[in-house]
Amino acid sequence: MMKYILSILTLMIAIGASAQTDMQHTPKGALYKVFTNSTNARVKDGDIITFQYIQKTDKDSVLYSTYVSGQPGRAQIHPSQNVGDMMEIFPLLTVNDSALVKLPTDSIFKGHEDQRPPFFPKGSNLNFTIKILKAQTVDEFKADLVQAEITGSAKYIADHKLNLQTTPSGLKYVITQASTKPKPVKGDTVYVNYTGKNLDDKVFDSDIEADAKAAGLQQPGRTYEPLQFVIGAGGIIAGWDEGMQLLNEGSKAIFVIPSKLAYGEPGYNGIPPFSTLVFNIELVKVVHAKHVAAAPAKKPAAKKHVYKKKATTTKN
Structure with a gap:
C-alpha cells in the first residue's frame, strides 16, 4: 500500500512539474x-x-x-x-x-x-x-449597457407592479401619498427625505436612519435629517429637479430615474454607468422664494430727436 501511495505522489509531482514547464x-x-x-x-x-x-x-x-x-x-x-x-x-x-x-x-x-x-x-x-x-468595441459595450438598463428598468417596474406616469424627459413616477399643499417651483428651497436603491433593490443611500440601518449602510457621523436644496440651482441630479416640481408639499412618491437624468455614462461613487435609480421620496417642506413679478410692458414712447449743444471754445 505504501508503495502505491508513493507512486501516486510521484505521479502528481511529475504532472505538476510538467504543467509548470509547459507554461x-x-x-x-x-x-x-x-x-x-x-x-x-x-x-x-x-x-x-x-x-x-x-x-x-x-x-x-x-x-x-x-x-x-x-x-x-x-x-x-x-x-x-x-x-x-x-x-x-x-x-x-x-x-x-x-x-x-x-x-x-x-x-x-x-x-x-x-x-x-x-x-x-x-x-x-x-x-x-x-x-x-x-x-x-467601446460602442458595442455602451450599446449593451443601454439595452441592459432598458430591460432591467422594465423588469423592475413589472416585478414591483408599479403603475407609473412618464414625463417627456423619461422620468417615471407614482405619487403614493397625496397632498393639497402648494408645489415648489424653480428657486424654491425644499426639504426631502429619501431612500435610494439600484434596480436590484440594494439601498445605496438614505437620510432616514431606520432605512440606512436596515440596509447595513455605514455612514459614520451622518446626521439623519431631510436633505435641503434649491430647485434649479444645479446642485442635484436632473431627475430630482424635475420630479420635485411634480409633488405637493407633504406628499410622497416613488421616482424611477433613468441614467440620463441621474449619473449617466460615468456613474458616481459606486453607482455603475448607465444605472436607473429608484427613490422613495417624501417632500417634507417647501420654502418659497420671493418671486418678483415681471413688470408690464410699456408702450413705446414717441421717438424724439435729441440735439446736443454745440461745444464752444473761449479765446484768451
Missing part, C-alpha cells in the same frame, strides 16, 4: 498556459473584455471568484504598464478561451514590500484562472 513566459515575467484553441479573432487593443476569473495563492487558497460574486471582471485592452495588469496576456486570447496565469509577487510588490501580505512570501505567485466571455 510560457511573457516579456515582463508572467507565466501562462492557454487551455483552449479557439478560432475566434484575438482580443485587440481598445476592446472591452468581460471575463470570469478565480484568484488563488500558490497553496490553492481562493482569494476571489467572480463565479461566487456574480460580477464578471471587465477591462479595456491597452499596452501593458506592469506585470500585474495582465495586458500581456489578454491579447493572446480569444472569446471563450480559458487560461492559467501566474504573476510573480516579487514583481507585483517591488518597491512597496510593506504592502506584501504574509500569504504571498518571496518567490510566490498570484494565480488566475480566466475565461474570456466577451470582447467588444
Whole structure:
C-alpha cells in the first residue's frame, strides 16, 4: 500500500512539474498556459473584455471568484504598464478561451514590500484562472449597457407592479401619498427625505436612519435629517429637479430615474454607468422664494430727436 501511495505522489509531482514547464513566459515575467484553441479573432487593443476569473495563492487558497460574486471582471485592452495588469496576456486570447496565469509577487510588490501580505512570501505567485466571455468595441459595450438598463428598468417596474406616469424627459413616477399643499417651483428651497436603491433593490443611500440601518449602510457621523436644496440651482441630479416640481408639499412618491437624468455614462461613487435609480421620496417642506413679478410692458414712447449743444471754445 505504501508503495502505491508513493507512486501516486510521484505521479502528481511529475504532472505538476510538467504543467509548470509547459507554461510560457511573457516579456515582463508572467507565466501562462492557454487551455483552449479557439478560432475566434484575438482580443485587440481598445476592446472591452468581460471575463470570469478565480484568484488563488500558490497553496490553492481562493482569494476571489467572480463565479461566487456574480460580477464578471471587465477591462479595456491597452499596452501593458506592469506585470500585474495582465495586458500581456489578454491579447493572446480569444472569446471563450480559458487560461492559467501566474504573476510573480516579487514583481507585483517591488518597491512597496510593506504592502506584501504574509500569504504571498518571496518567490510566490498570484494565480488566475480566466475565461474570456466577451470582447467588444467601446460602442458595442455602451450599446449593451443601454439595452441592459432598458430591460432591467422594465423588469423592475413589472416585478414591483408599479403603475407609473412618464414625463417627456423619461422620468417615471407614482405619487403614493397625496397632498393639497402648494408645489415648489424653480428657486424654491425644499426639504426631502429619501431612500435610494439600484434596480436590484440594494439601498445605496438614505437620510432616514431606520432605512440606512436596515440596509447595513455605514455612514459614520451622518446626521439623519431631510436633505435641503434649491430647485434649479444645479446642485442635484436632473431627475430630482424635475420630479420635485411634480409633488405637493407633504406628499410622497416613488421616482424611477433613468441614467440620463441621474449619473449617466460615468456613474458616481459606486453607482455603475448607465444605472436607473429608484427613490422613495417624501417632500417634507417647501420654502418659497420671493418671486418678483415681471413688470408690464410699456408702450413705446414717441421717438424724439435729441440735439446736443454745440461745444464752444473761449479765446484768451
